[in-house]
Amino acid sequence: MDELSTRERIIESSAALFNTYGYHACSLSHIMEATGLKKGGIYNHFKNKDEIAVEAFNHNYQRVLRRFRETLDKVSTPTEKILAVVDVFVSFIDDPMVQGGGCPIFNTAIDSTNTHPALKEKARESIIILRNYIEIKLKEGISAGEVKSDVNIKQMATVIIATLEGAIVLSRVDGNKDSVEVTAEHMKKFITQSILI
Amino acid sequence: MDELSTRERIIESSAALFNTYGYHACSLSHIMEATGLKKGGIYNHFKNKDEIAVEAFNHNYQRVLRRFRETLDKVSTPTEKILAVVDVFVSFIDDPMVQGGGCPIFNTAIDSTNTHPALKEKARESIIILRNYIEIKLKEGISAGEVKSDVNIKQMATVIIATLEGAIVLSRVDGNKDSVEVTAEHMKKFITQSILI
Numbered sequence: 001m002d003e004l005s006t007r008e009r010i011i012e013s014s015a016a017l018f019n020t021y022g023y024h025a026c027s028l029s030h031i032m033e034a035t036g037l038k039k040g041g042i043y044n045h046f047k048n049k050d051e052i053a054v055e056a057f058n059h060n061y062q063r064v065l066r067r068f069r070e071t072l073d074k075v076s077t078p079t080e081k082i083l084a085v086v087d088v089f090v091s092f093i094d095d096p097m098v099q100g101g102g103c104p105i106f107n108t109a110i111d112s113t114n115t116h117p118a119l120k121e122k123a124r125e126s127i128i129i130l131r132n133y134i135e136i137k138l139k140e141g142i143s144a145g146e147v148k149s150d151v152n153i154k155q156m157a158t159v160i161i162a163t164l165e166g167a168i169v170l171s172r173v174d175g176n177k178d179s180v181e182v183t184a185e186h187m188k189k190f191i192t193q194s195i196l197i
Numbered sequence: 198m199d200e201l202s203t204r205e206r207i208i209e210s211s212a213a214l215f216n217t218y219g220y221h222a223c224s225l226s227h228i229m230e231a232t233g234l235k236k237g238g239i240y241n242h243f244k245n246k247d248e249i250a251v252e253a254f255n256h257n258y259q260r261v262l263r264r265f266r267e268t269l270d271k272v273s274t275p276t277e278k279i280l281a282v283v284d285v286f287v288s289f290i291d292d293p294m295v296q297g298g299g300c301p302i303f304n305t306a307i308d309s310t311n312t313h314p315a316l317k318e319k320a321r322e323s324i325i326i327l328r329n330y331i332e333i334k335l336k337e338g339i340s341a342g343e344v345k346s347d348v349n350i351k352q353m354a355t356v357i358i359a360t361l362e363g364a365i366v367l368s369r370v371d372g373n374k375d376s377v378e379v380t381a382e383h384m385k386k387f388i389t390q391s392i393l394i
Contacts, residue, residue, distance in 0.1 A: 020311045024222025100311050109370045110307050114217045114297050124370050155379040158367065159360065162380050166363025170355065173306045173321050182352040183359050190387070 007045040010035055015056035020100030022111040023053055023119060050118075057122050060104035063097055064126075078141035079196055082160075085134060086184050086191075089164035093171045093180045102172040106165045131157045141196075151195055163187055204242045207232055212253035217297030219308040220250055220316060247315075254319050257301035260294055261323075275338035276393055279357075282331060283381050283388075286361035290368045290377045299369040303362045328354045338393075348392055360384055 013034040017026045028049060031042060046052045071088045072081055089103070098104045109123035134157035141147030167183035210231040214223045225246060228239060243249045268285045269278055286300070295301045306320035331354035338344030364380035 021221060022219050022308065022312075024218060025220075025312060102310075106366065107307070110304070110366055111219065113299075113369055115219075115222060120370060127367070127370070152379075155383055158364070158376050158379050159383045162363035162367050162376060163356065163360040164363070165366065166359035166361070167355070169303065169307055169362065169366075170324065170359050172310055173317060173324065179355050179359060182349075182355050186352055186356045190391075194387075194391075 006037070006041070010037070010042055010045055010052065011055045011059045014052045015059045015104070016099035018053060018056050018111075019060070019098045019102070019104050019107055023108075023116050024111075050116075053116070053119055054122065057104075057108055057119060060098060060108070061122070061126055064103070064105055067091065067097065068130075077146060078137045078144055079146045081137045082134065082141065082191060082195075083188055085130075085137075085160065086164060086187050089168060090177075090180055090184045092168050093177045103165060103168050106168065127161065131161060134160055138195075146197060147195055148197055156195060160187065160191075203234070203238070207234070207239055207242055207249065208252045208256045211249045212256045212301070213296035215250060215253050215308075216257065216295045216299070216301050216304055220305075220313050221308075247313075250313065250316055251319065254301075254305055254316060257295060257305070258319070258323055261300070261302055264288065264294065265327075274343065275334045275341055276343045278334045279331065279338065279388060279392075280385055282327075282334075282357065283361060283384050286365060287374075287377055287381045289365050290374045300362060300365050303365065324358065328358060331357055335392075343394060344392055345394055353392060357384065357388075 010031065014026070014031050017030050017034060020026075021030065028039065028042065031037075031049075031052065032039065035042070042052075046055070068085070068088050071084050071091070075081055075084050092103050093101075096102075100107070105123055105126045108119060109127065112119040112123060135153050138147055138151060138153045138156060142149050142151070142153075163183060164180070164187065167180045170179035170183075171177050207228065211223070211228050214227050214231060217223075218227065225236065225239065228234075228246075228249065229236065232239070239249075243252070265282070265285050268281050268288070272278055272281050289300050290298075293299075297304070302320055302323045305316060306324065309316035309320060332350050335344055335348060335350045335353060339346050339348070339350075360380060361377075361384065364377045367376035367380075368374050
């Protein structure tokens with residue numbers, strides 16, 4: 001195993017561990033155990049746990065981004081894209097992105113809020129990127145005559161993210177997908193009946 | 198300070214610390230520092246950190262319950278009670294229940310999902326109690342002719358909790374109440390337009 005892949009192995013293992021246990025509860029011993037590496041083997045590649053956490057977040061963020069792209073690229077109209085965002089959230093429960101379950105971005109946001117400002121800021125920025133994406137699609141939908149022109153775009157983008165992320169947490173806690181399924185069904189019905197023309 | 202109040206002081210401090218840092222990241226040293234007690238002074242009252250965590254959760258749960266009761270007791274009809282539930286969620290941001298912010302029940306649920314099954318189960322049961330309460334009020338609303346008879350009660354109760362809890366997390370991460378405010382406004386409008394007769 002060359003140097004690059006050892007680094008990647010540390011990042012992948014840590015991304016799972018941070019998502020499962022949270023930043024503070026995930027110790028270097030956890031990472032050593034998961035990778036089979038000694039302390040020195042890990043610190044050859046990273047300055048400290050902080051640097052591993054940031055790289056683990058970037059790794060998860062890229063994977064989340066890829067999942068959004070894969071689903072969103074399959075459809076073309078603004079309406080389809082907005083409804084596909086709901087499907088991506090459902091997929092976080094149907095086909096978990098990472099060990100520990102849930103949405104790794106939201107989990108990081110929650111876990112780091114009071115304990116790791118830099119990591120919280122990264123998670124917050126990722127959520128803003130998704131919020132902006134939904135806002136753009138709603139605007140395009142209005143221009144295309146698919147979305148009602150009086151829809152409060154900022155509000156709707158926030159509501160879609162809050163609702164689905166909240167449901168993912170409920171499903172993660174319940175250990176089944178009921179909450180995400182009924183919430184996604186509700187959200188699609190709401191979008192279709194109240195947002196679309 | 199007598200024995201009872203020392204025990205209470207440990208519970209109160211720990212409830213804030215667990216909410217801020219999470220169960221695993223909150224160490225006995227944190228509790229010692231916050232209470233000004235030595236290890237022995239804490240272990241006079243509790244077997245271990247686990248017992249403190251469960252008592253801290255019970256303490257927060259009772260406070261959350263009291264806040265719900267105080268707001269819900271002010272109104273009388275099923276419709277008013279359902280809308281008041283939304284107000285209680287907003288109050289978690291307007292007037293935080295506990296240091297660290299957010300909803301202490303939801304925070305515990307998230308924090309303990311992969312790390313502390315007994316605590317997760319307690320948080321999960323508390324969420325079920327709220328879900329059942331909303332379901333009962335929706336049923337009463339149907340009987341009273343206030344709520345449409347074809348409303349999917351189980352779905353609506355889940356959606357209300359998921360949406361507001363998700364918004365609380367967004368507001369906690371953003372450090373402002375925008376997300377909770379716009380989401381509560383949306384939820385009240387949705388309830389009034391789509392659920393009520």
